[in-house]
Amino acid sequence: MSLAGLMQRQSLLISDLLAHAATYHGDVEIVSHLHAGEVRRSNWRTVAHRAAQLAHALPTLGVAQGDRVATLAWNSDRHLELYYAVAGTGAVLHTVNPRLFPEQIAYILGHAADGVVFFDLDFADLLVKMAPQLTGVKRFVALCRADQLPTLDLPHLVSYESLIEGLPQQYDWPDLDEATASSMCYTSGTTGNPKGVLYSHRSTVLHSFALCAADGMALSARDSVLLAVPMFHVNAWGVPYAAAMCGAKLVLPGSGLSGERLYAHMVNEACTFSLGVPTVWLGFFQYIDQQGVALDLRALRLQRVVVGGSAAPRALIEKFEEKLGVFVIQSWGMTETSPVSTVVSLLPKHAGQALSDRFAVQSRQGRAIFGVEVAVFGADGQRLPHDGKSVGEIRVRGPWVLCAYYGNAPDSALDAQGWFSTGDVAYIDPDGFVQITDRSKDVIKSGGEWISSIDLENAAVGHPSVREAAVIGVPHSKWQERPLLIVVLKPGETLTGPQMMEFLTDRVVRWWLPDDVVFVDELPHTATGKLLKTRLREQFRDHRLPTDVA
Numbered sequence: 001m002s003l004a005g006l007m008q009r010q011s012l013l014i015s016d017l018l019a020h021a022a023t024y025h026g027d028v029e030i031v032s033h034l035h036a037g038e039v040r041r042s043n044w045r046t047v048a049h050r051a052a053q054l055a056h057a058l059p060t061l062g063v064a065q066g067d068r069v070a071t072l073a074w075n076s077d078r079h080l081e082l083y084y085a086v087a088g089t090g091a092v093l094h095t096v097n098p099r100l101f102p103e104q105i106a107y108i109l110g111h112a113a114d115g116v117v118f119f120d121l122d123f124a125d126l127l128v129k130m131a132p133q134l135t136g137v138k139r140f141v142a143l144c145r146a147d148q149l150p151t152l153d154l155p156h157l158v159s160y161e162s163l164i165e166g167l168p169q170q171y172d173w174p175d176l177d178e179a180t181a182s183s184m185c186y187t188s189g190t191t192g193n194p195k196g197v198l199y200s201h202r203s204t205v206l207h208s209f210a211l212c213a214a215d216g217m218a219l220s221a222r223d224s225v226l227l228a229v230p231m232f233h234v235n236a237w238g239v240p241y242a243a244a245m246c247g248a249k250l251v252l253p254g255s256g257l258s259g260e261r262l263y264a265h266m267v268n269e270a271c272t273f274s275l276g277v278p279t280v281w282l283g284f285f286q287y288i289d290q291q292g293v294a295l296d297l298r299a300l301r302l303q304r305v306v307v308g309g310s311a312a313p314r315a316l317i318e319k320f321e322e323k324l325g326v327f328v329i330q331s332w333g334m335t336e337t338s339p340v341s342t343v344v345s346l347l348p349k350h351a352g353q354a355l356s357d358r359f360a361v362q363s364r365q366g367r368a369i370f371g372v373e374v375a376v377f378g379a380d381g382q383r384l385p386h387d388g389k390s391v392g393e394i395r396v397r398g399p400w401v402l403c404a405y406y407g408n409a410p411d412s413a414l415d416a417q418g419w420f421s422t423g424d425v426a427y428i429d430p431d432g433f434v435q436i437t438d439r440s441k442d443v444i445k446s447g448g449e450w451i452s453s454i455d456l457e458n459a460a461v462g463h464p465s466v467r468e469a470a471v472i473g474v475p476h477s478k479w480q481e482r483p484l485l486i487v488v489l490k491p492g493e494t495l496t497g498p499q500m501m502e503f504l505t506d507r508v509v510r511w512w513l514p515d516d517v518v519f520v521d522e523l524p525h526t527a528t529g530k531l532l533k534t535r536l537r538e539q540f541r542d543h544r545l546p547t548d549v550a
């Protein structure tokens, strides 16, 4: 019989993260860029006080334990206070992506049965228009002061500041079971209805440890973090929680993610660390390139940048390193995995390596961090070896991977061995580095072989005139599908199809070369800034490839 350990059985709770930050890092700043240019400078102690006030206010809005509370909000200190107050009391914070279509937002609010919506004034008109559909929502709280509150046709509307004003700045946070739900996010649902993922206190705290670990993101008290990923995108990848665990400074940029704004925040707040999707960083470098010598890049203190959500193009990794001396930490994950699952962190063998070799390592999605088991399975369900060439679907399991979507029976998202199938296609090399080649629905099936759209896109954006590129499979009478490359050029640049093809010739294997290149002004993106390939496939459904002579 096993022997029970004699260690304390203390639950892993989100309220303890905030209590720790307030006690040991109380003066560390939380800087918010709000509506209409307003800047607020808070700190972890004040966030804790105001989260306590909000916790006292929640029952007055009818919020009880287990209830879902929605936000439609940018990154700000008030949103951070909601993260802690709602979860800390035992309710569930549901961060809604305001860039979704209104029908999807209405669906999500209804599905989650949110009774209260906290919103930034930017979304006031949207909510007023949607209000007749939001029958379950009983109360609306605008994230502003009383004097900023406009007259809006919304039931029981109140301003955030008047809601919490005068309430006690201490709260006796309940000793919840660590398995209690704390927050929820919906997948963006590019196919079918969005699905809810329900995180727990335990999964959130464990995920935070991983972000602070040296081979995770090495987030620490010495970091000033520019949160360039929205707090509605998978809890800003868990950083609002991990920052409290380690006492990092947070710079919350509101809605402004333009290259110019991000650059200014980084300089003004001495940011050492940032994170965001590739599109955000493309805009960042567009600004830097446009400004040229007018910018004194030495004013930047930036050291590390996490790029995730889509594959980080090698050209982006090179730019960060060569222009700014910044190390790109590529990370892979998804809403269903909290999200961080694999992270690029170097091994002893990479020390002293030539930069070009190191860029190749950083262009992969990284290795599994402890807490997420990552494996690749073939079409026959067999686990594939880490040989750097066996391509199959990634499955994951671990304490911050979901077991079921919200509303479904526990474990219903898992196979018999407890694996969750991600829908991503990859191989794993002998060092454990994952290389995502595609999402299973985006892979191009040419004559029984697979072509990676991601590899082709990365090669194309390596051309100095290219701003963004997408590759989709279009029907071909002989090969079933062949790649079509769709390119957006940088302003003022010119490039022809044959020049693009010539550039790609040395960079990808011959039979992967796209059968056609088209130039467009812009590409469609999902609500989280990823290429919307379903839309592109529709748009180019009837595109006739010049190679298709049948």
Ligand code: ADP
Pocket (backbone or CB within 6 Å): 187, 188, 189, 190, 234, 307, 308, 309, 310, 311, 312, 330, 331, 332, 333, 334, 335, 336, 339, 365, 422, 423, 424, 436, 438, 439, 526, 528, 530
């Ligand atoms: P959605 O894209 O539906 O909004 P998520 O934000 O959860 O949902 O996206 C998860 C997906 O994003 C992953 O399954 C994967 O396809 C893609 N992804 C995330 N990070 C990376 C990365 N570093 N490289 C390639 N693909 C990535």
